[in-house]
Structures are given as C-alpha cells and as structure tokens.
C-alpha cells in the first residue's frame with residue numbers, strides 16, 4: 001500500500017496548485033466580501049470553532065442558518081444560544097446508518113437514534129426556531145428555500161462525493177453575500193487513516209470557489225468560508241496558510 005502512495009507522491013511532484021492571495025482593493029469597502037473580511041479578521045485568532053462562528057454569524061446579523069451534519073447537536077446548541085437574532089436554524093442530518101458513507105461516525109441505527117434524541121434535547125429551548133430535516137442533504141434540499149439563508153455550515157459527509165453534493169446543493173440556498181462555511185478542511189486527506197474514505201473538503205472547496213467565481217477564506221482550525229459574492233469573484237484569503245502545502249503534504253498518508 002505505502003509503495004502505491006510513494007508512486008503517487010512522485011507523480012504529483014512537489015508543487016501545490018498555485019492560487020492567488022489577494023487583499024481587497026481600496027474601492028471594495030462596500031462589497032459583501034470586504035465586510036466578511038472585516039468580520040473574520042476581528043475574530044482571529046480562532047481558538048474555538050463554535051465561538052468563532054457564533055461571533056461571525058452574530059456580526060453578519062444572521063437570521064436564517066443551516067447546519068449540514070448535526071450529530072448530537074453540540075454546535076447547533078452553541079449557535080442557537082449565542083445568536084439571539086436567529087429566526088430559523090435548519091438542522092440537516094439523516095441520523096441513520098448510511099450504507100454508502102465510509103467514515104468512523106457512521107454508527108448503527110440504534111446509536112443514531114440516541115444521537116438524534118440528544119440533538120433534540122440540547123436544542124429543545126429553541127424548538128420555535130429549529131427546522132429539523134431528518135434527511136441527507138439531497139433529500140432535504142427541496143424543503144429549504146432558495147436564496148434565503150444567511151449562512152450554511154457544512155459538517156456532514158466530508159468525502160469528495162459528500163462535499164461535492166453539499167456545496168453544489170447549498171450554494172443556491174444563500175442570499176447574496178451569504179456564507180458557505182464548513183469544518184474538516186483538513187490539510188491532509190487521510191483524516192481518519194487509510195482504512196476510511198479520504199476527507200476532501202480541502203482542496204475541493206477551494207476549486208469550487210474558483211469554478212463558481214466566489215472569494216474563499218481559508219482559516220485555522222480546519223475551517224473555511226466561501227462568500228456568495230460573485231461581484232468580487234475568486235480570491236483566496238489564506239488565513240489558514242493552505243497555499244504553501246505541497247501535493248505530498250496533502251495526498252500522502254501521514255505517519256500515525
């Protein structure tokens with residue numbers, strides 16, 4: 001197995017795909033991207049992702065959010081408690097075993113039943129705000145209105161298939177200037193070792209931003225944020241220092 005990875009490494013060479021790091025231009029101050037840049041900079045350094053996103057969502061005056069992949073509801077509870085201005089919090093998770101999801105968190109149905117109960121109990125105080133979709137992203141998509149969300153936080157199926165579906169499905173759900181953010185933007189794809197499917201949020205989200213012509217922020221703590229601001233176009237604000245990564249660092253398994 002390791003020989004195969006060595007060969008892949010030789011094939012890939014040592015250069016990452018170049019992408020531009022650009023600051024907004026002076027005349028840009030009124031763009032959604034420039035506003036998000038100010039908001040994000042004010043919250044760095046990032047010490048705790050729940051606290052970081054709660055502050056970012058509050059600063060953009062978020063009314064309507066969606067979390068993809070809720071699990072036991074820890075992130076949802078934090079955001080709902082912290083963001084008083086929220087009116088709707090869409091919680092998307094099938095809370096069931098998935099035959100086509102090769103990740104360690106893919107528990108049996110009984111365990112997911114308990115995780116669902118915990119998520120409901122943690123967020124019970126906000127029952128009037130939460131909108132529960134016990135479904136995969138694709139199954140839930142039709143029930144989430146287009147163009148209305150202030151932000152989506154993607155933390156579900158992090159495989160290449162999963163992040164592809166999540167980004168393509170959720171981009172149209174955002175308002176102009178809304179945030180397409182997420183977790184597990186890991187610097188190496190073998191997040192759970194080579195016995196599980198690789199995590200390909202990075203670099204796919206970076207390429208998705210380029211393909212759809214939107215700015216992206218790479219962030220510490222394996223976080224990312226694309227801004228639905230086609231007027232600004234593709235720019236990389238590399239606060240997480242991803243652009244210096246070589247293909248070997250990204251694609252070869254790390255010593256465990």
Ligand SMILES: C[S@@+](CC[C@H](N)C(=O)[O-])C[C@H]1O[C@@H](n2cnc3c(N)ncnc32)[C@H](O)[C@@H]1O
Pocket residue numbers: 067068069070071072073074075076092093094095096098101105135136137138155156157162
């Ligand atoms: C890492 S956990 C989420 C943790 C949660 N966001 C938090 O921070 O507290 C991943 C979750 O993604 C869900 N998931 C897996 N595949 C999914 C899919 N296709 N659509 C939506 N959710 C999915 C799993 O059921 C699991 O509960």
